[in-house]
Amino acid sequence: MVYEIIVGGNAGDKAGGKPHRLELEKAAAGWECRLDGQPIHVDAVIPRRDVLSLLVDGHSYEIKREQTATDLHMWVGSARFAVELRDPRSLRSRQKAAGDEEGPRKILAPMPGRVVRLLVAENSDVEAGQGIVVVEAMKMQNEIKSPKKGVVKKISATPGAAVNPGDVLAIVE
C-alpha cells in the first residue's frame, strides 16, 4: 500500500504540514514500511476500535484515532495531530488535492445544535472568517464562519431548525 500523508502540528491544525509518502508492506513479522524512502520496521495491532498499538524499534506507542464529519486526528499520547490521508492511485483523491482551495466551499455544522439566526444573505460578499450562521448548543451560541473570501452562493440553514454534525449550512464560492 502507498499513501500520501499530511501531518499537521501538535496543536491539531494541519496547516504547514508537508506531504509524506508512506509505503507499507506485510512482512513475515509485522510490517516493512518506508517513510519518504526511509525503511522502518513496525509491528501494529488494533486491540479495539480506533486504538492502535505500534511497536517501533522496541518503543511502544498507543495511538488513538478520532474521526468527525470534517476531521481526522491521530493522538500520540496526549499530543494530537491533524492528518490527511490520500491514496495516490485514487482519481478522486487527486482531484481533491488539486481543487482544495478553489471552487465552492461547503460550510458544515461542526456539532449538533439549533440554528439561531443567519448573519448574511445569499449572494452577499463575505471575508474569510466572517460569521455566516449562528448555531446554539448547550445554551451557548456559536458563530459559524466562512472559510474563505467569496460570495455566499446558497444558505441551507433555516432559523429554528435542528442540525447534525456535517450538515451543510451554506456554500461560499
Add this chain to the structure above:
Amino acid sequence: MFKKILIANRGEIAVRIIRACREMGIATVAVYSDVDRAALHVRKSDEAYPIGPAPAAESYLRMDKILDVAKRSGAEAIHPGYGFLSENAKFAQACADAGVKFIGPTPHSMKMMGSKTSARQQMEKAGVPFVPGTSRGLASPEEGEEVAERIGYPVMLKAAAGGGGKGMRLVHTRSELRSALESAQSEALRSFGDSEVYIEKAIVNPRHIEMQILADEHGNTVWLGERECSIQRRHQKVLEEAPSPIVDPEMRRRMGEVAVKVAQAANYTNAGTVEFLVDQQKNFYFLEMNTRLQVEHPVTELTTGLDLVHLQIQIAAGEKLPFAQSDVAIRGHAIECRIYAEDPDNNYFPSPGKITVLLQPSGPGIRRDSGMYEGWNVPMDYDPLLAKLIGYASDRQQAIMRLERALYEYFVAGIKTNISLFLRILGDADFQAGKLDTGYLDRLLAKANPAVASLAPKPEINAPGIKTMETIAAIAAGMFAVLDPASSVGKNGGAGGTTSSGSATLVSNWKQKGRSEGLR
C-alpha cells in the same frame, strides 16, 4: 431510615447519589426527559419514570411532575443534586406540603440565603466579615456614588437575585457608575425578574475559597475544611482542590468558625457551602452561601474520609451527626478536574454529540464520577459537564502528578472535551506554585498554547530522519488505513470545526454527501 429516594437530577450527580443509596440499601427512583431515556442514571436506578420533553423547563424543573412520580413510586425523600431545583425554596416547600422529605435545608434558610442582600443583612447581624458595601438595593445613582466614594473605587455592582455573572458590573470611576447601574438593573430585571442591585467594594484579583459545612437537625454544626475554587472561566469553576495552597490550620479554623456562624444565623440544616472572597493579604469576606451539595464535594470527601451524600441522607432522616468537630481531620490533597463537552479549538464552545470512543483512567488515587459511556449521545439541552476526574495523594505535588498520569490515560472521541486544558493548567508554573486567583485561567488561555506532550514518551527511533511524534502519527494513520480500511482515506484533517472544505464531496463520505444533497 428511608426505604426509597427519588433523585430529581441527571448526569454524573444523579449517578453519584444512586451509588450512595445503593450502598445504604435504599431503593432509587430516577426521572428522565425524552432525550435522557438512555442516560446512565436511568440505567443505574431501581425505578425510572419519564417527566417530559428535553427542555429543562418542561421536565427537570417541573415540580408537579416530579412530586407526582414521588407519590406514584412511594419515594419518601427527594435528593435534588445541584442545579435544577436544588436551591429552589418553593420546591422545598412543595415537598414538605406533599409529605416528602427534601434532602437539603429548610425553605426558610434557602430563602434567606437565596437573596444576596437579605443574606448580607443576616450576616451583618451575626457579625460575619463581608465585603464593604450596602446590604440593601441602591435607591438611586446618587446613593451609589456616595457609597462608592466612601468605600473607594473600584466597586462591583451586583444583582441581589444574581448568579452566574448576570447583573454584575465592575466600575472603576465615578463617571462610569450611573450607566453601569442602569444596565445592571435592566439586566437583573430581565434575568431574574428583580431589578434590585447593590454595591460592594471590588476586590482586585481575589481568590475564591469556600468552606464545607454540615448541620444536623439537633443543633450540631461542623465545618469540614476549605476548597480552593479560583480557577474559573465565564464565572464557572473548572478545577478545584482541597486544601487550598494558601490556607494554614489557623486560617482554616477561623474560616470554619465563621462558616459555622453563618450557617447557625440561617438556622441551616444539611450540607451547605459558605463562599469567601480572599484578598491578597489573606483577609476573607463572606460572599454567599450555596444551599446544596456542590459539584466539587468529592475533594472534601477525599481529604476528610467522609461521604457527604451518606451524611446528607442520614441528617435528612433525622439522625445526629455521628462525629464532632474535634474528630474532623484534613489529610492529604485532592484536585478535581471538571470534564466538560467543550471544544478547546473553538473558544470552549459546547460540543454535544455521540461518544464514539471512551478510554477511562483508573489506578491509585484516582476517582472518576461520570455520567457518560461509549455510544452515548450527549444531548445538547443541558449543562456540558460530563464527568469529574479527581486525583488524591499524600501531598499536592503527588496529586498533580497522579492527575497528569490519569489525564494521559483519558480519551474521548466523537465529541470534543476540555481534557487538554487540564494538562496545561497542571503543567503551568504558577499553578504548581499555588499562585491562583479568579483571573488566572483567562491569563493562561491568553498565552500561546504550548505543545501538550510532556508525558508522551520521547521517540528515539534508531533510523536516520525518524525522530518525531509526527512520524509516529503518519505511520499510525497508514496502519489504521491498512488494518481497518473502514476508515481514513479521503478524510480531510481540517483546522477545527469552524471551517470545512471540499471534503464533503469525497467519496468516502457517502452518507454526508447524501445528506447535503438532500438539503438542496
